[in-house]
Amino acid sequence: MSRPVRVAVNGATGRMGRLLVELLRRDRRFELAAALTAPDAPEMGAPVAPGSTVRYSHDWSQAGALDVAIDFSSPAGLAEALAHCEARGVALVVGTTGLDAAMLRRLEAAGRAIPLLRSANFSLGVAVLARLLREAAAVLRDWDLEIVEAHHGRKVDAPSGTALLLGEAAAAARGTTLARAGVYAREGQTGPREPGAIGFAVVRGGDVVGEHTALLLGQGERVELGHRATDRSIFARGAIEAAHWLAGKSAGAYALDAMLAERIAGG
Known part of the structure; x- marks a missing residue:
């Protein structure tokens, strides 16, 4: 992709979300387009960093055009992200855990409509x-x-x-x-x-x-x-690499191993 990848972070005020926002803002391969969080988060409406035009929000409709979303939120937050990505054909990287059988089935079905990569560990x-x-x-x-x-x-x-x-x-x-x-x-x-x-x-x-x-x-x-x-940022860095790799892929349920296999093959 010749232009920066437009990315949204869901769960942006959580521990992993904050790392993702910080790293994405410094990564020239990406444009941070949206930072989504829970409606009662104290940071709601505040800029993600001094001088940033991106503000913490709970409104997916304000995210604009996206290439990929990264979700480290909650099962309920993931459901909202999934609905948005399915409706607009946006790739989705899922790091949220604690999912029940119904959500796992939803993700499996979504993988037939959009590019979707889920992992319990993004290292x-x-x-x-x-x-x-x-x-x-x-x-x-x-x-x-x-x-x-x-x-x-x-x-x-x-x-x-x-x-x-x-x-x-x-x-x-x-x-x-x-x-x-x-x-x-x-x-x-x-x-x-x-x-x-x-x-x-x-x-x-x-x-x-x-x-x-x-x-x-x-x-x-x-x-x-x-x-x-030894550093929690490795999980955020891995999710970012997965998001960059997934953006622009055809619909399918992917795993980190597919990204590794492509790297081994020289892709």
Whole structure:
């Protein structure tokens, strides 16, 4: 695209939204066209930065022509963003989590009408880790597989969405699902490990941004694949790269792995 990509951020006053707004304003590949937030947000109507003509708003109709929207809001906020993007053929990058089955079905249907990319983790390093894990899990099919994750003590869900993403990638590579292979707790007399199980272990404490390690354990050897996040901005940067890649694509449900595959091919 020869001109800057016109982008809207939904959830712009949240922790991730603020990072996105800040980074997009400095990125010459983009024009920040709209910053959407909840109607009761204290920032409503204020400029996103001193001197900026873009103001925090809840009115999608004021967003103007868009190439892509990035959503890190809430399930309700995502529903509004999705309706706007579907009605106007705008590409949508979804980082919002905690979605119910009905919303997941809506996103699946939307992927047949607009370019849509959803991920539980927009770290490009994690995307590479998932790709490597798929290959390793398929080749080392009979090896035991455990996924260990660590996060700060304020995180309320476990295992993390990223740990589950990694588990799903490994399970698919082995022709199974986490519903069949996942083991999320061990306590007391558990008996021997079930062949083919994918185990999860969770650590919570301190200010850990996010650490994930996949252990493939064989007889006399093991392979460890890991990723450690030290700066939350990596997730915003990954979402921005995804938005730039997705803008102008044909309708479809995309994943970060498709972007990586295109880069590997030199696209």
